[in-house]
Amino acid sequence: MLVLKNKDAQTKAQLQQAGARIAEQAKGGVVSSQKPAYLVLERQFGHPSGLLGALIGVAMAIEHAVLHWTAVNRLSLSTSDRVLEVGFGPGTAIKLASMRAGFVAGIEPSREMVAQAIRRNKSAIRAGRVEILRASAEAIPFPNDSFSVVYEANSFSHWESPERGLAEIFRVLRFGGRLMMVLRKGHSELESEIMRVARGLSRVGFRQIGFEEHGFGHGGVFITARKY
């Protein structure tokens, strides 16, 4: 479990140090020469589109496979569960969840990711066990209390309105329903991101908020919470 005490001041100091480092490197031309390619990739991971977005979808399916497998196992799904995945990317976690839960829905704003997820989950969609929709966290196209579990991985930091997205997840979860989010270490400071999520979750009404570090990729954290 992570301990999140007195982190605001520490985070601020770390951000200041990082800012100073970047400014130093920029003087030597290091950052400016890397910036365009980095920005294009960063944007594509957050909002995959076109051919590059489709390729990134293929890469994510491979890179995040074990992470999703671990996270979905931790959810201990059963056939009585109705699961929603938010920002599913290439749809690998939907496939894993649909092997255990009674019904799995997914929402994702990227056309390319929706196409990949539909291909990956074709037979379960035909059988009516999976539904895939093009939509964003900020406007989830399902009625109140539709799901017993919501899963989200690596998409939160790309949402236009995190607060609205968390409120929407709370709305579509049943009373007693569970949320699992996965944050990864990226270029933003992980601990400040965890605190941002924790504050957002508690503000919209979530309880029993817990954190556990994971070591996949560059590392990150599983965040769990319940609607009570």
Ligand SMILES: C[S@@+](CC[C@H](N)C(=O)[O-])C[C@H]1O[C@@H](n2cnc3c(N)ncnc32)[C@H](O)[C@@H]1O
């Ligand atoms: C880094 S990818 C992660 C994909 C997948 N969850 C995974 O872990 O492999 C981020 C995903 O978030 C999606 N996304 C961006 N903005 C979103 C929003 N407002 N609501 C839901 N998903 C969003 C993107 O389209 C992209 O597929």
